[in-house]
Amino acid sequence: MSLTTIAVQQLSKTFGHHPVLQDIGFEIRQGERVALIGPSGSGKSTLMRHLVGLTRANRQGNSCVHALGRDIQRHGKLISASRAERCRTGYIFQQFNLAGRLSVLTNVLVGRLGRMPRWRALLGRFSAEERAMALHALKRVGLEELAGQRANTLSGGQMQRVAIARALMQDAELILADEPIASLDPRSAREVMDILKRINEEDGRTVVITLHQVDYAREYCQRAIALRQGRLYYDGPITQLTDARLQALYENAGLNELYQPSDGSVQPVMLRAATG
Amino acid sequence: MTTQTPSITATTMGKRSWLNLAGWSAALVVLGWAWQGTEMQPGLLVENAGNMATLASDFVPPSFTNLGHYIEQMLVTIQIAIWGTLLAIVFAIPCSLLSSDNLVPWWVYQPMRRLMDACRAINELVFAMLFVVAVGLGPFAGTLALFIHTTGVLAKLFSEAVEATEAGPMEGIRVTGAGRIEEIIFGLIPQVLPLWISVSLYRFESNIRSATVLGMVGAGGIGVSLWETMRGFQYTETATIMLVIIVAVTALDMASQTLRKRFI
Numbered sequence: 001m002s003l004t005t006i007a008v009q010q011l012s013k014t015f016g017h018h019p020v021l022q023d024i025g026f027e028i029r030q031g032e033r034v035a036l037i038g039p040s041g042s043g044k045s046t047l048m049r050h051l052v053g054l055t056r057a058n059r060q061g062n063s064c065v066h067a068l069g070r071d072i073q074r075h076g077k078l079i080s081a082s083r084a085e086r087c088r089t090g091y092i093f094q095q096f097n098l099a100g101r102l103s104v105l106t107n108v109l110v111g112r113l114g115r116m117p118r119w120r121a122l123l124g125r126f127s128a129e130e131r132a133m134a135l136h137a138l139k140r141v142g143l144e145e146l147a148g149q150r151a152n153t154l155s156g157g158q159m160q161r162v163a164i165a166r167a168l169m170q171d172a173e174l175i176l177a178d179e180p181i182a183s184l185d186p187r188s189a190r191e192v193m194d195i196l197k198r199i200n201e202e203d204g205r206t207v208v209i210t211l212h213q214v215d216y217a218r219e220y221c222q223r224a225i226a227l228r229q230g231r232l233y234y235d236g237p238i239t240q241l242t243d244a245r246l247q248a249l250y251e252n253a254g255l256n257e258l259y260q261p262s263d264g265s266v267q268p269v270m271l272r273a274a275t276g
Numbered sequence: 277m278t279t280q281t282p283s284i285t286a287t288t289m290g291k292r293s294w295l296n297l298a299g300w301s302a303a304l305v306v307l308g309w310a311w312q313g314t315e316m317q318p319g320l321l322v323e324n325a326g327n328m329a330t331l332a333s334d335f336v337p338p339s340f341t342n343l344g345h346y347i348e349q350m351l352v353t354i355q356i357a358i359w360g361t362l363l364a365i366v367f368a369i370p371c372s373l374l375s376s377d378n379l380v381p382w383w384v385y386q387p388m389r390r391l392m393d394a395c396r397a398i399n400e401l402v403f404a405m406l407f408v409v410a411v412g413l414g415p416f417a418g419t420l421a422l423f424i425h426t427t428g429v430l431a432k433l434f435s436e437a438v439e440a441t442e443a444g445p446m447e448g449i450r451v452t453g454a455g456r457i458e459e460i461i462f463g464l465i466p467q468v469l470p471l472w473i474s475v476s477l478y479r480f481e482s483n484i485r486s487a488t489v490l491g492m493v494g495a496g497g498i499g500v501s502l503w504e505t506m507r508g509f510q511y512t513e514t515a516t517i518m519l520v521i522i523v524a525v526t527a528l529d530m531a532s533q534t535l536r537k538r539f540i
Contacts, residue, residue: 052451087453097448101466110462114453121458163448170452 003030005174005206006051007066012058013046020046021057022230028208033200035217035238036210038227039250044210045094047227048178051208052091053078068174087114090167094179096159098166100152104143107151107162108134111169137168141195157188164195175199177209181216193220214246331511338515346501346520353497354524356415356490357483360422365476367427372434373460379438389435395428400486404495415496422483422490433475437468473539477532484528488521 006028013021021043028034036044049055050065051072057063059076066072068088071079090111098107112130113121120126126134138144141161146154151162160180167175177196181189193209197220200207211217217224217238224241226234226249233249234241321328373379375388403421411417446463454462491499498517505513 054447054451083453083455085453086451089451089453091448091451093444093448095444097444099445099448099462099466101469102462106462110449110454110458111452113449113455113458113462118455121454122461124461166448166452 004028004066005030005032005068006208007064008047008051009064009066010061011047011050011063011065012061013043013050013055014058020230021050021227024227024232026225026232026235028206030206031200031204032206032208032223033197033221034208034223034225035221036208036225036227037212037214037217037249038233040212042227043230044212044227045178048176048208048210051176052089054091083114087111087170088173090170090172090175092160092163092167092175092177092180094182096156096163098151098159098162100150102151103147104138104149104151104154104162105131105134105147108137108147108165108169111137111166114170134165134169137165138162140168141165142191155188157184157191160184160188160192161195164192164199168199172205174206175208177207179210179212182212189216196220214241334509334511335515337512338519339510339512340516342501342513343516343520346498346517349491349498349501350520350524352415353487353491353499354484354528356418356422356487356495356497357480360419360487361426361476361480361483363419363423364426364430364479367423368430368434369472371427371431372438375431376435376438378441378443379460379464389432392428392431395424396432397428398425400425401489401493404490405493408494413494413496418487418490418495418497421495422487426479426483430476430479434468434472437471437475438464441467470539474536477536477539481525481529481532484525488525 004027006026008027009025011021011024012019024043024047036047038044046055050057051067053065053072056073056078057065057076061075063076064071064074068085070081070085073079099110106124109126109130112126112133116126116130135144135147138147141164143158143161143165146158151159154162163180164175175196180196181192184192193216196207196209199205209217209221218241221238223236224234224238225232226241228249234245371388371392375385375392377385379385380388400421403424404418407417407420411420441464445467446459449459449463487497487499488502489499491497491501492503494500498521502514502517502521505511505517
């Protein structure tokens with residue numbers, strides 16, 4: 001098999017009359033750790049959602065999104081795939097997207113739904129082996145002692161680590177993290193980034209992370225793909241993403257977004273309210 | 277900016293008070309119109325006070341000779357409510373999912389919603405009369421009537437809860453490779469379950485109340501006795517039945533409320 005994990009060609013996306021992504025194309029090879037950066041509204045998250053089929057590209061045009069040896073979508077049409085096939089990609093959201101009323105352990109176990117026989121998946125009957133796997137995944141993110149708690153009792157950083165454990169449970173070869181640390185305090189952000197880095201280095205999993213804090217990208221990733229107003233602005237080693245280039249990238253975005261001190265970006269930890 | 281603000285506020289205020297006035301007059305017109313339609317004559321209450329006193333005195337003292345029978349009938353009424361509600365819950369779950377616009381395309385949810393509207397629009401008493409013809413006199417007809425009507429009500433309330441959920445947790449399940457139904461079971465149901473339980477219990481309470489009159493059209497339960505004693509002018513018996521109903525409904529309302537609080 002080729003070593004290409006993700007290939008995006010001629011991807012364009014318009015919401016209403018507003019072009020969000022224009023003619024994006026790039027490749028990511030197996031085992032890379034890539035930061036997807038750009039000012040807010042530049043289309044990072046939309047691009048990320050295309051990679052897993054949560055959003056479809058424009059119908060017209062010759063777009064193609066290819067990941068892990070199969071087409072995810074072609075010309076704006078999703079290509080259906082088996083559950084096991086889709087399970088190979090893990091996705092981490094800014095808002096964690098856990099089922100708040102289920103236990104931490106169950107939230108991790110659902111990562112296995114795609115690989116279980118259908119009847120067991122529908123009944124939620126997880127085997128002892130799967131439970132052990134889930135506990136092991138929780139251990140890797142340092143949360144095994146919280147397994148029995150309801151997910152909505154956790155802090156934001158803990159929830160994000162549960163979401164990572166879910167991706168580990170999937171045994172995902174490709175992990176896409178969409179603004180994983182944007183709603184976390186600096187300490188939790190660092191923990192989450194450390195875990196993602198470890199998964200990349202120790203397990204050899206390809207990791208793509210959208211970030212709006214450039215310092216984190218510089219510290220944690222080898223390669224950067226930068227978007228500006230929906231267009232590919234830079235693609236290359238992060239070391240060559242010079243201050244001058246960054247300046248231009250964030251030109252109209254306001255300086256605060258560029259020179260965000262890593263400990264000054266304190267955003268309140270989002271605690272999910274129990275949704276009735 | 278500061279000079280402009282007052283004038284803007286003044287115009288909007290002026291507009292608002294005018295709208296206010298129009299709204300109030302419209303409301304008054306509607307109230308007057310409905311007053312006429314209902315032939316409201318509060319004077320009659322005073323004029324016929326003597327009649328009512330005589331009628332009321334016919335109810336006392338309640339006769340307790342048939343109390344055992346009435347309690348038995350009340351239990352049948354509760355049984356009708358239990359099964360009517362349970363069947364409705366079971367059917368309302370798929371129907372509500374199929375009438376939620378965040379889960380299915382319009383050509384599925386529109387027909388489903390209209391079907392549920394129809395179930396809801398017809399009163400349970402009317403359904404009871406139809407089912408008495410179909411399956412004969414007795415509690416089964418009443419159970420079916422409650423079941424159909426309650427399915428319509430619950431499907432609407434359930435689907436409103438579904439439409440108010442966050443898409444995030446479902447997306448979270450979807451991207452793990454799980455199927456659509458797993459997505460609903462693990463991403464959606466946990467979000468709506470507390471509300472579903474609370475709504476179902478509330479419907480159970482209200483179905484007990486509805487079930488007490490189903491007997492009037494021969495669909496079983498305590499309504500049969502209620503109707504018979506009233507038609508036979510045995511008001512002391514009617515009084516006993518009403519007491520039994522009040523006690524049972526109050527007790528079950530309280531029990532269900534305590535249960536409900538545990539789920540919210």
